[in-house]
Amino acid sequence: MLLLPAALGLLFLLLPLVALLVRTPWGDLGAHLSTPGVLQALRLSLVSAGLATLLCLLLGVPLAWVLARAEVPGTRLLRALVTVPLVLPPVVGGLALLLLLGRRGLVGQHLYAAFGVSLPFTTAAVVLAEAFVAMPFLVIAVEGALRGADRRYEDAAATLGAGRWTTFRRVTLPLVAPGISAGAVLCFARALGEFGATLTFAGNFPGVTRTMPLAVYLTLESDPEAAIVLALLLLLVSVVVLVALRGRWVGGGTP
Amino acid sequence: MNPTPGPLLSPAAGRPEVTADGDLAAYLRLTRGTFRLEVDLQVPAGQVVALLGPNGAGKTTVLHTLAGLLRLRSGRIMLGSRVLDDPAAATHVAPARREVGMVFQDYLLFPHLTVLDNVAFGPRARGARRRVARDEASAWLDRVGLREQAGSLPARLSGGQRQRVALARALATHPRLVLLDEPLAALDAATRLGVRSDLARHLREFGGSALLVTHDPIDAMVVADRIVVLEDGRVVQDGTPAEVARAPRTEYVARLVGLNLHRGRGSGETVTLDAGGVLHVADQVEGAALVAFPPTSVTLHRRRPEGSARNVWAGQVTGLEQHAHTVRVQVAAPRHPPVLADVTPAAVAELDLAAGAAVWVSFKATDTHVYPG
Numbered sequence: 001m002l003l004l005p006a007a008l009g010l011l012f013l014l015l016p017l018v019a020l021l022v023r024t025p026w027g028d029l030g031a032h033l034s035t036p037g038v039l040q041a042l043r044l045s046l047v048s049a050g051l052a053t054l055l056c057l058l059l060g061v062p063l064a065w066v067l068a069r070a071e072v073p074g075t076r077l078l079r080a081l082v083t084v085p086l087v088l089p090p091v092v093g094g095l096a097l098l099l100l101l102g103r104r105g106l107v108g109q110h111l112y113a114a115f116g117v118s119l120p121f122t123t124a125a126v127v128l129a130e131a132f133v134a135m136p137f138l139v140i141a142v143e144g145a146l147r148g149a150d151r152r153y154e155d156a157a158a159t160l161g162a163g164r165w166t167t168f169r170r171v172t173l174p175l176v177a178p179g180i181s182a183g184a185v186l187c188f189a190r191a192l193g194e195f196g197a198t199l200t201f202a203g204n205f206p207g208v209t210r211t212m213p214l215a216v217y218l219t220l221e222s223d224p225e226a227a228i229v230l231a232l233l234l235l236l237v238s239v240v241v242l243v244a245l246r247g248r249w250v251g252g253g254t255p
Numbered sequence: 256m257n258p259t260p261g262p263l264l265s266p267a268a269g270r271p272e273v274t275a276d277g278d279l280a281a282y283l284r285l286t287r288g289t290f291r292l293e294v295d296l297q298v299p300a301g302q303v304v305a306l307l308g309p310n311g312a313g314k315t316t317v318l319h320t321l322a323g324l325l326r327l328r329s330g331r332i333m334l335g336s337r338v339l340d341d342p343a344a345a346t347h348v349a350p351a352r353r354e355v356g357m358v359f360q361d362y363l364l365f366p367h368l369t370v371l372d373n374v375a376f377g378p379r380a381r382g383a384r385r386r387v388a389r390d391e392a393s394a395w396l397d398r399v400g401l402r403e404q405a406g407s408l409p410a411r412l413s414g415g416q417r418q419r420v421a422l423a424r425a426l427a428t429h430p431r432l433v434l435l436d437e438p439l440a441a442l443d444a445a446t447r448l449g450v451r452s453d454l455a456r457h458l459r460e461f462g463g464s465a466l467l468v469t470h471d472p473i474d475a476m477v478v479a480d481r482i483v484v485l486e487d488g489r490v491v492q493d494g495t496p497a498e499v500a501r502a503p504r505t506e507y508v509a510r511l512v513g514l515n516l517h518r519g520r521g522s523g524e525t526v527t528l529d530a531g532g533v534l535h536v537a538d539q540v541e542g543a544a545l546v547a548f549p550p551t552s553v554t555l556h557r558r559r560p561e562g563s564a565r566n567v568w569a570g571q572v573t574g575l576e577q578h579a580h581t582v583r584v585q586v587a588a589p590r591h592p593p594v595l596a597d598v599t600p601a602a603v604a605e606l607d608l609a610a611g612a613a614v615w616v617s618f619k620a621t622d623t624h625v626y627p628g
Contacts, residue, residue: 152363155324158350159357161428162380170376174367 017235024232025225032229040207041215042233048123048211049191052130056138056187059131061180064142065168079143086136093132094200101128101201125202126209130191137190138183145179146172182245189241193234279432279464282330283320292316292488298432298464303455305479306468309507313488314468315360318434321466322357323350334431351380356425356433361441362417364409370420371396371405377428395423399457415446422454426461433458435467439474451477472511476500484508502626503547514547517592518628526625532591535565536625543628550583552622553596556615557606564617570594572612575603584608586616594618 025032032038066072067079085093101108101119111117119125153175157167173180195213202209204218212234220227279298286292292313298304306314319325321332323339326347332340334355339348356377364373374392379385396402399419409417418438425433438454439447455478458465469475475482476496484492484499484507492504503509509516519528521540527533534546554560560567570588577583581597594616598608606614 150363152359153365155322155350156357156359156363156365157376157380158324159322159353159355160377160380160424161351162376163351166380170380171365174365177367 020228020231020235024228028225029229032226033233035226037206037210037215038226038230038233041210041212041230044123044126044207044210045192045212048126049130049188049194051127052134052191053138053184053188055127055131056135056191057180057184060135060138060183060187061142061173064139064146065172067139068143068146082139083136085133090129090133090194090196090198091200094129094197094202097125097129097132097197097201101125120201121203121205121209123202123208126198126211129197129201130194133194133197134187134190138180138187141183141186142176142180145176145183148179149175185241185244189238192237192241278335279321279466280331280333281317281321283317283327283332284330285316285320285325285328287316290316290488292320294485294488294490296466296483296490298466300431300464301462302481303458303465303467303479304481304483305475306466306483306485307470307472307475307508307511308485309470311487312485314470314485315436316488317485318357318436318466318468321432322355322434323348323353354429354431356428356430358418358421358425358433358435358438360436360438362409362421364417364420364424366409369406369408370401370412373409373420374424374427377424381428391427392423395427396420399423399453413446414442415450418442418450419453422457426457431463433461433463433465435465437468437470439469439471454478472500501547501624502545504545504628509547514549515553515592515595517546519544519546521625524620528592530592534592534623535620536623537619537621538625540625540627544625545628546623546625548618548623550595550597551581553594553616553618555584555586555596555598555602555606555608556617559615560617562617563619565620566623567615567617569613569615572608572610572614574610575608582608584614586614588616591616 063082067075067082098105098120100106101111103109103112103118103120108119111119119128149172153171154167157171162170193213194211195217198209198211199214204210204214210218212230216227216230216234219230278300279296281294281296283292283294283296290311290313294313294317296317306317308314316325320327320340327340327342329342330340331338334353338344338346339353340346365376368376371389371392374395375385375388378388378391383391393402393405396405399422401416401419401423404412404416404420409420412420418441422435422438439451442450451474458467458478467474467478479496482492482494482496482499483490484505486505486507492499492508499508500512503512503514503516506516517526517528517530517534519526519534520542521536521544524536524539525533526536526540526544526546536546554564559569568588568591570586570591572584573587573593574585575582578597580599582600582603584596584598584603585593586596587593596616598606602608606612608614
């Protein structure tokens with residue numbers, strides 16, 4: 001009884017990708033790919049998603065550590081807050097970022113007054129928008145890894161004379177490294193596909209804030225074939241991410 | 256105690272030498288759920304003490320309090336002249352700042368570090384430069400005979416090798432006190448023999464005090480100078496291995512060392528047992544007394560035996576247990592204490608011993624050891 005809906009579900013997930021592959025103008029692929037805008041968008045996407053992942057690692061790993069280890073009241077509330085960007089529509093996230101960091105924003109007006117810095121509609125804004133949306137993926141993955149790690153190794157490090165920082169750096173981090181890399185890959189994938197928050201907070205300027213997803217959407221109106229090629233490129237990157245995660249979730253847990 | 260402040264009082268001044276005043280004095284009080292720990296323990300410098308006891312007696316809890324991984328509710332821990340714990344004065348020295356090394360039950364070698372880096376971890380964490388720490392670690396690996404394995408990851412080592420790495424890692428920080436939690440429990444019988452005598456040698460050579468948790472009396476006898484028996488969070492016996500083996504103070508210890516043990520009140524050359532029955536002994540003892548005698552001194556007969564043995568009674572076999580070359584027979588009788596007797600398999604056949612069989616028990620008063628209880 002379950003096989004039919006299961007098969008339908010699988011088709012529902014796969015057929016759109018088949019359609020994409022079928023409609024790809026394979027003959028003109030080279031020409032489309034060599035359009036300056038395409039490579040520009042691809043480079044911008046990869047760079048901004050990479051920077052966003054880096055930012056998420058720098059902030060998200062310590063945050064995950066606090067969630068997993070700190071014996072402070074309110075950890076549950078904190079965890080719920082961290083996951084808000086997961087369920088928040090990205091457009092809302094982008095708007096919220098604008099209201100905080102925009103030229104008249106809560107913090108942004110002071111940034112502008114003091115340093116003349118205006119974040120919206122810059123590549124930095126792209127990175128921030130992507131990090132905002134993608135960070136929960138990293139935090140959740142790393143927190144899970146930290147909870148699963150055997151804390152007695154930290155006790156062992158302590159009896160050997162290691163302080164908290166040394167223990168974290170030389171014992172805890174290496175032990176949860178697989179969890180961190182899995183989280184980083186997920187985070188990167190999410191950042192790469194980010195659309196709504198980026199468009200709202202960073203706008204759509206070629207070479208500055210026009211990432212691949214934005215390019216796909218915009219090109220669809222003017223040049224559908226080019227849009228398909230761009231989409232194919234994004235699909236390719238996603239497959240690479242999938243391969244990077246192979247064995248972690250996709251392979252049923254075998255490393 | 257050394258009146259002059261030892262190097263331990265200024266850990267930042269460098270690695271302290273193990274000095275003669277490095278003795279441990281611990282008064283441990285804590286409660287975990289319904290379990291209460293009340294243990295007073297002293298370990299003179301250079302002594303190896305085995306903490307022996309059944310599961311759940313609180314042995315590991317004692318080690319964790321000494322290492323600083325668990326906090327005392329009350330009491331005090333001193334190592335040499337340095338106070339490590341004193342809840343009344345809100346003193347608690349962090350594990351990392353104690354001169355206490357620990358070998359954990361399943362060793363907890365860092366799986367991502369090579370054997371050399373595992374051993375160098377302590378010196379590094381205590382501020383040694385990488386080169387110095389690695390040289391130090393190499394020297395330790397030489398001592399425990401693992402020079403060849405320096406570059407391997409722990410996962411590639413055998414159980415006995417891991418145990419030696421864990422020991423080298425703990426000793427490489429030059430602790431005054433080293434704690435070992437069941438260091439031999441994870442090993443199979445064959446490796447255990449060799450590793451046990453190596454462990455005894457290394458602990459003696461290292462010069463500081465050592466406290467070793469075990470539930471195996473042979474480990475305790477071979478490795479330790481002194482045995483402290485812990486039962487239900489309390490010390491029930493404290494003595495040299497010979498003393499403990501000869502004069503056990505509890506049923507648990509008697510079983511471990513393989514003796515019959517009965518508690519009672521002495522008067523002249525008889526002891527009236529608390530659980531019923533009277534035993535004839537060779538020494539005079541007055542008041543609370545313990546009587547111990549080996550199962551090998553007990554003989555079994557089909558009929559009432561002739562002869563000089565003064566402890567004679569009729570009973571019933573309640574159990575038989577095959578040991579290496581003997582059979583251990585349990586005999587019970589109303590108004591007499593239950594007794595274990597070791598007999599040869601031939602005797603089992605000859606006497607037709609089986610559960611329920613009627614037998615006469617006899618042993619000489621001179622084969623018993625009676626001591627104040």
